[in-house]
Amino acid sequence: MDAPFQRLxxxxxxxxxxxxxxFDGQTVLIAGxxxxxxxAAAVHxxxxxxxxxxxxxxxxxxxxxxxxxxxxxxxxxxxxISCLELDLESYESCTSFxxxxxxxxxxxAALDVAILNGGMVNSxxxxxxxxxxxxxxxxxxxxxxxxxxxxxxxxxxxxxRKSPAHIVFVSSRDHLYNDIDPLVxxxxxxxxxxxxxxxxxxxxxxxxxxxxxxxxxxxxxxxTIEGISELARGPDGDPLVxxxxxxxxxxxxxxGRRIATxxxxxxxxxxxTLFVTAKTADSGSRICVTAALKPKENHGxxxxxxxxxxxxxxxxxxxxxxxxxxxLQKQVWKEVIDELKSNVPGLQASLDKMCQPAMDTLGKGSx
Numbered sequence: 001m002d003a004p005f006q007r008l009x010x011x012x013x014x015x016x017x018x019x020x021x022x023f024d025g026q027t028v029l030i031a032g033x034x035x036x037x038x039x040a041a042a043v044h045x046x047x048x049x050x051x052x053x054x055x056x057x058x059x060x061x062x063x064x065x066x067x068x069x070x071x072x073x074x075x076x077x078x079x080x081i082s083c084l085e086l087d088l089e090s091y092e093s094c095t096s097f098x099x100x101x102x103x104x105x106x107x108x109a110a111l112d113v114a115i116l117n118g119g120m121v122n123s124x125x126x127x128x129x130x131x132x133x134x135x136x137x138x139x140x141x142x143x144x145x146x147x148x149x150x151x152x153x154x155x156x157x158x159x160x161r162k163s164p165a166h167i168v169f170v171s172s173r174d175h176l177y178n179d180i181d182p183l184v185x186x187x188x189x190x191x192x193x194x195x196x197x198x199x200x201x202x203x204x205x206x207x208x209x210x211x212x213x214x215x216x217x218x219x220x221x222x223x224t225i226e227g228i229s230e231l232a233r234g235p236d237g238d239p240l241v242x243x244x245x246x247x248x249x250x251x252x253x254x255x256g257r258r259i260a261t262x263x264x265x266x267x268x269x270x271x272x273t274l275f276v277t278a279k280t281a282d283s284g285s286r287i288c289v290t291a292a293l294k295p296k297e298n299h300g301x302x303x304x305x306x307x308x309x310x311x312x313x314x315x316x317x318x319x320x321x322x323x324x325x326x327x328l329q330k331q332v333w334k335e336v337i338d339e340l341k342s343n344v345p346g347l348q349a350s351l352d353k354m355c356q357p358a359m360d361t362l363g364k365g366s367x
Contacts, residue, residue, distance in 0.1 A: 014280075015286050015290065017044060023050035027052075028042075032088075035253065039069070041288040043073070050113075052079065057085065108154050108155075109165075112165050116169050120135060121214050122214075125212075136198050136213060147169070147224075149347075155354075166241065171221055173249075175215060175319065180325060183216075222245065225245050231354045244291045244301055247302070249304070
């Protein structure tokens with residue numbers, strides 16, 4: 001089956017879920033689950049037997065999502081559903097969330113799967129409190145911070161588990177659609193790549209450019225996921241936590257709401273795009289479930305509904321596999337880590353506990 005036909009089939013025919021009870025007795029965290037893909041994934045995991053912990057920036061929306069999950073699974077459900085507040089734009093919120101998560105679970109081994117689904121599409125340039133463009137702050141820097149906090153804790157449980165826990169990033173195939181030459185130029189600037197991609201001067205806010213930094217934010221995230229995947233390995237090279245990234249494809253959610261507010265033309269465009277090309281959140285979120293079952297042999301891989309691994313490697317060669325891309329990955333990883341170490345108390349100590357082979361692989365001084 002060729003790729004275009006697979007994409008068409010995927011638009012109308014959801015992939016199968018694993019058998020009932022697959023996640024019995026397990027606990028699954030879904031970050032960014034008050035609506036859309038995250039909420040649908042939470043319903044799937046709960047239906048398959050897991051206790052679920054969801055996060056929301058706004059407590060009231062989290063409680064509404066919790067009630068939705070409870071109604072979906074019905075009175076026979078034997079697991080627990082809880083909600084914690086989390087704002088990926090705030091370093092303090094990430095560390096506070098992590099502290100609350102640790103107190104809500106008996107030990108690191110109690111967390112089996114973490115789905116990192118938070119993100120945004122922004123058609124207007126906005127600056128975060130930390131000084132970065134908001135898309136970069138949330139999709140790249142904040143998501144990386146959350147994953148590092150989780151990884152540092154989840155690694156400790158490997159000796160108490162029969163198999164590794166999982167961290168799954170909800171990314172996008174849009175990371176493939178970048179011209180990295182500007183990033184290469186910016187890498188030679190004194191203030192670095194992150195500062196340049198966050199600069200209002202480099203924001204392409206033309207009428208037809210609806211998501212200027214989204215693709216870049218997802219590429220930078222793929223670069224940091226690579227670093228996180230290495231940190232997840234133990235001294236023997238096997239992953240202590242299995243790390244993967246996925247693309248659910250075009251899904252009917254409200255992520256395009258900021259684009260729709262630009263004009264009536266944009267509003268119609270968003271509606272038509274979703275109507276013609278998008279699958280339901282129920283369908284799109286199923287890739288989160290399948291990724292949470294991947295064996296350690298698939299550690300570090302990116303999954304898409306219609307793209308084979310060989311096809312992905314071919315399409316990703318210029319932005320992931322080329323010499324220019326390899327140099328960019330190292331610099332982006334260093335810049336993100338330096339930003340987080342400077343602003344997140346205790347992160348350096350957590351990084352110091354990561355395995356030495358991973359540090360050697362990533363390069364001396366990068367952590």
